[in-house]
Amino acid sequence: MTARPPSPLLHEASSCSIATTVALLGDRWTLLILRDLFRGTRRFSDFQSNLGIARNLLSERLTRLIDYDLVEKVLYQERPPRYEYHLTPKGADFSPVLIALMQWGDRWYANDGPPIELIHQTCGHPLEQHVTCPSCHTDLRPGQIRSRPGPGAIPEIADGHEIEE
Amino acid sequence: MTARPPSPLLHEASSCSIATTVALLGDRWTLLILRDLFRGTRRFSDFQSNLGIARNLLSERLTRLIDYDLVEKVLYQERPPRYEYHLTPKGADFSPVLIALMQWGDRWYANDGPPIELIHQTCGHPLEQHVTCPSCHTDLRPGQIRSRPGPGAIPEIADGHEIEE
DNA sequence: GGACTGAGTTGCAAATCTAAACCCACCTCC
């Protein structure tokens, strides 16, 4: 069976990259599978035992990630053929989302400190994620952000919105 | 009816902030409701017509967001009582996740340029999101990131992992 | 030959989602 997009609202996907991304990857298991891929999990049975996901769902989600080119199957043994699942550049590029999810959870739920720290490989310091204005060289808080239609906007939607503080 | 967490894997939630966050908010509608909240949508019927979500689900998701303190109900009219939904500080703090989702979608799917741009309120420049090492003052790529157990780690899990490139 | 492993597929019950109908309090128009 072919893996279908899970999504409602594909009509909206074209006008908002959040909707696009959520339509592709925005279910619980897919995000956790990606997390495991970032941590180095590569084999079907390892995902299955780490996550406790049903095998049919794991199979379907991995197929979808391959269809969308976030993951590729790599043969690691010929007879019988066995494959590992590796992140592609597109999949690896998803890391800021997982970092943001993790840091939000750390800030609001990790009372004893974060269960896992992400660190800079070469120096060992915990990393940070920032939203910045490249022109003003400052970090931005949510209240200082606005949105406006970009070059790919659908013409009829022509007014910008204020972002909530 | 009380809103329940949607999640499988609450057992795992305690050891990983991504799992915690995904368990709370990781369904498609909740992320899109938060997106709309950031854009300034406040009223039930506006969410409903923007998203095309079924009303019972919208009601349940908003209740959950209130239970988890990302959203608060604000009375804007007394007779009959009418409420608006506003982001709390905890809800507003979720913006980096949405920015990360949006920028990934922009990079990989917005062939005509991003449909929406986020800009610095005061200067109008498009903003950027970065993962940095505060010690080395450099931006980090996925391959330069490792993870290790933090202060809130469950004791038995004691080895760090390399993050995939 | 028999047990075991990795990676799935199949079938069915249980949970979730969608759509549509219904409800209630008020307001406006005529």
Place this chain on the structure above:
DNA sequence: GGAGGTGGGTTTAGATTTGCAACTCAGTCC
């Protein structure tokens, strides 16, 4: 003062999706 509209829901019934267990299949180990 009745008819219709608005905002914000709840209820119900039917379609989808998910979760779980059992089964398959190809090949290896002993």
